[in-house]
Amino acid sequence: MVTYDSLHYPYPSQRNVTYGKNGMVATSQPLAAQAGLDILKQGGNAIDAAIATAACLTVVEPTSNGIGGDAFALVWVKGELHGLNASGQAPQSISIEKLKEQGVEEIPKFGWTPVTVPGAPGAWAELSERFGKLPLSEVLKPAVQYAREGYPLSPTLSYFWERATKAFKEVLKGEEFESWFDTFAPNGVAPKVGEVWRSEGHASTLESIGETNARSFYEGELAEKIDAYSKKYGGYLTKEDLAAYKPEWVKPISVNYKGYDVWEIPPNGQGLVALMALNMLKDETFSTRDDEDTLHKQIEAMKLAFTDGEKYITEEKEMSVPVDSLLSDAYAKERRALIGEEAIQPEAGEPSKGGTVYLATADREGNMVSFIQSNYMGFGSGLVVPGTGIALQNRGHNFSLDPSHDNALAPGKRTYHTIIPGFLTKGNEAVGPFGVMGGFMQPQGHMQVVMNTIDFGLNPQAALDAPRWQWMKDKTVLVEQTVPNHLAQQLSAKGHNIQVTHQSGSFGRGQIIWRDPETGVLAGGTESRTDGSVAAY
Template identity: 40%
Template sequence: MNRSAAGKEAMVVSPHALASQAGAETLRRGGNAFDAAVAVSACLAVVYPHMTGLGGDAFWLTYSGADRAVRAYNASGRSAGLASRQAFDGESGIPLRGIRSAITVPGMADGWEAVQREYGRLSLAEALEPAIRCASHGFPLSPDQARNTAERFELLRGTAITSEIFVPEGVPPRQGERFLQRQLADTLRKLAAGGRDAFYKGEIARSISVFMEKNGGLLRAEDFADHAGEWTEPVRGSYRGLELFQVPPNSQGFTGIMIPQMLESFDLSGIEHGSYEYVHLLVEAAKMAFRDRDRVLTDPAFADIPVGALVSADYCAELAASIDLRRASPSVSRPVGSDTAYAAVVDGEGNAVSFIQSLYFEFGSGVTAGDTGILLQNRGSFFSLDPSHVNALKPRKRTFHTLMPAMACREGKPYILYGTQGGEGQPQTQSALLTRMVDYGLDPQAAIDAPRWVWGRTWGAKTQELKLEARFGADVAMALASAGHEVRTVGAFDGIVGHAQAILIGDDGTRYGGADPRADGGCAGW
């Protein structure tokens, strides 16, 4: 499958070619963009298990051609009823891995049914068929999964059930070997037959909660039974005449509006693409947005988050005026996870879906829930045990979330769907993609291929590095270092800067898609 494609009828992009193929197959069978998006999401949960899975969360932006409206769906889970600060007495923080890091209900399955029930044409069972097939019959291990499995071999073999699935021979499997997940296939069949209630109120929930209680975990059956995602109004902003949409908190999506709106104060036509000035400006704008994000972002049910004020044009212009184009500002960000999968679908009926899903760290908690085949996320480890912190752990609370799918509309219709894997890098890469397509005229594939960067602490890092792909060249790296950035050059096409995908709909209706060469993705368009 190609990494780039163009077509007048439909377009599917994702970080794994088999998932993009699942979306195309669903469209050709009579499904619409919403059916295809669920098929892509479910297939990613199987073929990209180090990045995402049924044990994780998702966020969705949808555009209905019939309704001519953008809506957001929050498919992220809340903390267990037992997940109080007292449950971690004597510990400096919630463990990053292991069963005690798996303290939030997985929200993904709820999102599948919600999106399809609201807008889909096919049944959930039909949308899950490609995922079930890949899980039960196997698929060739992708380069990215093979690499991540080798890097996290000790984690994966630390739990017997996880080890049996991911390193069945006691050694990391090689790229191209057939990878089977028969237990996960059985779980997906139960979900296909019984819908979301099979996951949250039926046999699947019971199996997970029994396993958790037996092994010292905090999630219980009532946590699953009480879970529900919700449709919400997206956060809105503007850039160069486009209307920008992001999912609201508990997502960091509003930073993906703050940064572009800061950039509107600058004439990018006078700044060379890929130059020191270009990278420095976008990094400094991101720092400003992150400062406010870290101060306020949590579950809006537990705090008043002034999103409207933060994304206002006046406030963003005020922040832009404080950017020094010659010197790096000091700023601190908290380490966040970076392993996620973004995908997008548009169809011939004017429908569009931009969505993203994750287990948080690669392979999440590292714990597979009994015989379900479900690898549980460790998203809840980002809660703080400091009672005065805005993101302090409380029962039945959603945590600060990095996931943020994006959509830009022109004259009321989808124009660009874009997003990326990469925690702290998501708003940075989104802003780079947006400026490259809008200000510099690059097509989606060229915008994705061009060298990128990521500033801040990815999980486990102790520095505030500006990681810069080697293709920028020594002169740009030296100029950034001279301005005060802590520069580290990484590979020419380095996964540390994220896995991006994008779709742009041209003036004549042609859909142009791009998939990241740093991942294993593909585009399907016709």
């Protein structure tokens, strides 16, 4: 069965690959990309540029991320790949028992209950301290300037801002949400395309984070404001939770896919899902991208991997099945054997037990960063700490209230996390950073971009522009209107419930930077489904 939606959302035109030699920044907002490039020109490295871009994005794309969100990074420095997990834990005072006593059967999307410790400011400080060249206060100056002086809204940003404002008017009714409207929709109206929006609260907060290397956010004045706001409205997050927080350096995980190593952050992130799907398909030969057999096998592999991910992924130490077992060749072959000619109803296997922004940066020294940051579900919890511009995330919504589930809520625990940065290497050489943001679309986008690059030889921009699909649940698959009709019909005949949509925003937004190992030339692609930009020199 093939169904079509009636929502009109214009599909943007494709763009050309951008080339550069000295440095490159690719992200979803031109102002943020330019800010990162300016930092490179001022003597900063790719790490400084990534921090500057990320901080700017909290200002120029608040519909997808904020100061009160989480972040992850893969950092290539001097021939080595480093992973940073800057996702925050559940507050120490929350528990399944406490919520159930209050009649909560599912963690809500909005308000204080789903709020977890923000990790993004900690990520900026940790990256700056370990790998940066410039002071954090200098690196955050572009973001401070945009917040204080304002900037005009771009088209896609305005679209999502207005949509969120309309939705929040319907669901955010309590006094605790007034600060969100004061900050992002003064007089109850979202800013329009070309209208200048500014936030002195954002500016002051970013200055404080820069001057104190984020200590004010976790132990100082900003922490006190967060704590007071939480106490006033019965929240679980405390200044003690903030003071105990520290980002974690982790060892990236990978699979070898047809001669390339594809890297992801280990759980609690869902990058493992992309790797499991690629592992199932690595011995397959695909003749062409726009082919019934190609798309069918991609979809089947992805839904098998996702079903495993939903059952097992949480904090790695809490998983009932080790990552190595899920990525083993034996398990990949076992799961691959389930892929036949017809769409199947996916079930988790039994292996051996033992609203987001993405950016990529590179500099002339060979350093490269894959960085992702999010509040989750657009603006997050709907809570903004009064006077600060700090929009708090609602990442705790992903916790399960089933005590027997691997991802069960527990005090001080990290939840299953959707945001994932990706990185590609070949041999001992970096190919470069890549990512596709967008909730549970992310591992699906990772797999499609990697295969577009390796299997089908598409350049960075073409790999991003290519039509996408998204497995939703059971046998339901969403496909873009640019997927040829005959392919949609052929997939339907195989038992897939194909839904063709004009809403390209649901298929994620990606960025890619590849480096030529011989010349050092950088080739970048940016998402044509949003206001994306590649800045290079």
